[in-house]
Amino acid sequence: MKIYTSLAEIPTDFGPSAVTIGKFDGVHIGHHRMIDLLLADAREASLTPTVLTFDRNPLSLLAPEACPPALISNDQKLELLERSGVAATVMLTFDRAFSQQAPEEFIERVLVRALRARIVFAGPDFRFGHGGKGTVALLDEVGRQDGFEVRHLPIVEHEGRRISSTWVRELLAEGRVREAAALLGRRPAVRGAVVRGAQRGRMLGFPTANLAAESEGLVPADGIYAAWATVSGDRYPAAVSIGNNPTFEGVPARQVEAHLLAADSGPLDIDLYGRTMELDFVDRIRGMEKFDGADALIARITADVEDTRRILVTDPAS
Secondary structure, X not given: OEEEOOHHHOOOOOXXXXXXXXXXXXXXXXXXXXHHHHHXXXXXXOOEEEEEEEXXXXXXXXXXXXXXXXXXXXXXXXXXXXXXXXXXXXXXXXXXXXXXXXXXXXXXXXXXXXXXXXXXXXXXXXXXXXXHOEOHHHHHHHXXXXXXXXXXXXXXXXXXXXXXXXXXXXXXXXXXXXXXXXXXXXXXXXXXXXXXXXXXXXXXXXXXXXXXXXXXXXOOOOEEEEEEEEEOOEEEEEEEEEEOOOOOOOOXXXXXXXXXXXXXXXXXXXXXXXXXXXXXXXXXXXXXXXXXXXXXXXXXHHHHHHHHHHHHHOOOOO
16 A cells, blocks of 8 residues: 655656545444445546545644544554555645645645546545535535546444444443444554553562553553453453552553463563553453452452453454
8 A cells, every 4th residue: 555645745647546535533344334435436447546534633723622532543544544455545734724725725736636536435424625615515516527526425334323433432431342343343452662660460460561651542441351462463362451550559540551361371471661562452341440458459350360361262353
């Protein structure tokens, strides 16, 4: 997949293309349905299947107070789009100048000149250009003049509700990672560098690998999770704690700690400091709790580890 981060990077002989436009936050199964249609129509018309997206949610610039947290990082987004099979992704910087373009200017500069679009896919609520004045009707009208066809994307539903990034965020905020996975088409994941913690887990007999606070991906609700941990291509079962561990005082507001499990009944104690770890969440075991001392906490962690092994052994996607 070719990646372009500005119009200037796009070669003058790019395309002609079939283009779909959107934030693609999460790259969920609704987005995959859009991409499947894009790939099929591009193949039939011998066009370059292209995704046009942005380096941030436009709301982060236009209405920061209303901007939700991103489900995935830009790097994760690009990786997922590459796996989808598109030939090119154009990730433009959504800055003040870009936001002030007239809709007609956006069409001419981006779709017509840069991407040489012949087919443009748009959902029913698609808006573009300064003040969101660009509509699908305008896109249709200009397309007839400039030589591209607008094809309307269907609404994709799951159990009677429209699939959206908002819905995925709601589920993660409640710790419902298994249900979020059904909407994403994959397990929700976070990844980041492993950093040193306070070593409390090691002192209790359950060493953990702590993710840096600036990890990629939306961290689900506080609690204990069964997850798969991947480091340098190797995958391990893991019991993951998210939260501030209220049994102890002075713990930072939120930590993501993974207790990696060996194939036998013991822990996997390996040095991961400075390495990148990805956690794919399979199911939530319980919420975060405060215990009366270390013995009670150890007993509960032991049960959590047993639950993690049980869940992962029966995980149909493992």
